[in-house]
Amino acid sequence: MKLSQGIRMAWHSVSKQKMRTLLTVLGIMIGIASVTIMVAIGNGTAEQVKSQMQGLGTNMLTANVVGRGSVTSITLDDAQQLTDIEGVEAYAPNITGNVTAKYKTSTYNASVQATTPSFADIREYTVAEGRFIKDIDGAFSQKVAVVGSEIVSELNMSDPVGQKISLNGASYKIIGVLESKGSSSAGSNDNVVIIPIQTARVALKTDAIRTIYVQVEDSDKVDYVQQMLEFNLQRFFRNDENAYTVFNQDDLLETITSVSTSMSTMLTYVAAISLLVGGIGIMNMMLTSVTERTKEIGIRKSLGAKQRDILFQFLVEAAMIGGLGGLVGVIVGSAGSKFAGRLMDSPAAPSVDIMALALIFSMGVGVLFGFLPARRASKLNPVDALRQ
């Protein structure tokens, strides 16, 4: 018997018992659908986090002064000494704060980064118009600002470079506009006003540096630089290890990767269990079906069906039932992924690989769990089967 004939025969009998088939494939369907959705969400989230992290810059360490103990902040000179380590490509001390930005009649709650010129390279900001802050701006405590695109639009500025805006009442001259970087769940990258760190006291009423961004020359040296930086900080804070933290972006990336790896391992188990349960359902249905169709099997055998014809017929049927469950599961799953993606505002993309795999696996489960019933059917004695 040919495969096409077997498929037609199987479809005929499967489609004649829709309700039973539906109930049987429900387990596989739900399993496949939920795994598809969860994998999509997992992938989407991991991608999102990764792209955010890459937005922060590569090979980067962040030293934070937590602010406990007797010394709660550092000075520009301290920052320079602490980061005087072989392998450091650039560093940028940083003071952050929120200010009310005003331009003409518009106001906006803006996020300010008071820092040095290397900040642009480290955090991967590029200037779209005008220029970035320079050392000389800092040296002369020039009240100049580079603004993000969101500031420009929120303050309704048409030709921002050269205009003056007020930051908490202090007047700053705009010398540049940043290229848009888009937003992440951490907030908008474009709501930013960058000013020379020496003028932080003017706009932010503080000159206490609590953050240093450190860029390392290449990834091999990150660990060494991190150790040295920690060593320097430890000495600076007189062995008070609670006074500071050093955050390595690569560590976080690694953590996320391992979390998503263990999540997909777990999802694989979930999928395996749901396929197992679904497979048992198929076996149950096929056993019932063989019992009910004993006479049909007898008739077919009397007409010349060989054992392998009967085996084949029931195997194709089981594979079809499994495949149908997988197919509906994949359809429901990809619709669900899109829906979940929209709900969570994350790019939850259903993966084609996973869907193809799910389909193949559910057909395989059908064949595997259909084998015993199919074999039983093929071994039926035609005389006994016909007597039913």
Add this chain to the structure above:
Amino acid sequence: MSKREQTPLIRLENIYKKYTLAGETFNALDNVSLTVNKGDFMAIIGPSGSGKSTLMNVLGCLDQPSSGKYFLDGEEVEELSENKLAVIRNTKIGFIFQSFHLLPKLKAIDNVELPLIYRGMSSSERRQQAKEALEKVGLGDKLHHVPNQLSGGQQQRVAIARALAGIPPLLLADEPTGALDSKTSRDVMGLLQDLNEEGNTIVLITHDPNVAAQAKRVVRIQDGKLTEERVEAS
């Protein structure tokens, strides 16, 4: 009547079929020897429980005898594999059962095609041959009816068409009129007689002497033993 050359289609030699019930062994077929020639129309008659169906199952290669030799169309059937027996059923025998044994969910034409499917015939060839068989039994206008849209007599005609479709050398009918009323029975018997006229070899099992009377040859079975009753009479 001119004597034509008689080649045996069936030769049974000392066939026994033993069954064991409640520890006691008895012979459902007891030393049965029988020769059926090509073109014969033979009735096997006997009361219920006499061994008719057992004999039919052996003749139809659905069951193997406990001992004895069986030659069908020149080939010894004994000790053949399941596969080989399936091929013999498919190519050499057309079954007609008392309760029709049609697949209820298949249309008439699909039922008739079944033996041809297991022969690996192409689908267009199959269709054609099945259609011809149904036309032959007078159901050319009922190709796409499912069994329960047909009367008992029509269903048995579909079953006869299915038996004929593969053009087997032997038609085996087990009480083919047992489930039919007397008028329909006559129609079906008429059809079988026509088929025999055309050269088909038919072995028919019945407990009804009126049905047996329409066969060319009658053998009687009683407690598994076979006796010749009438040859080429009337």
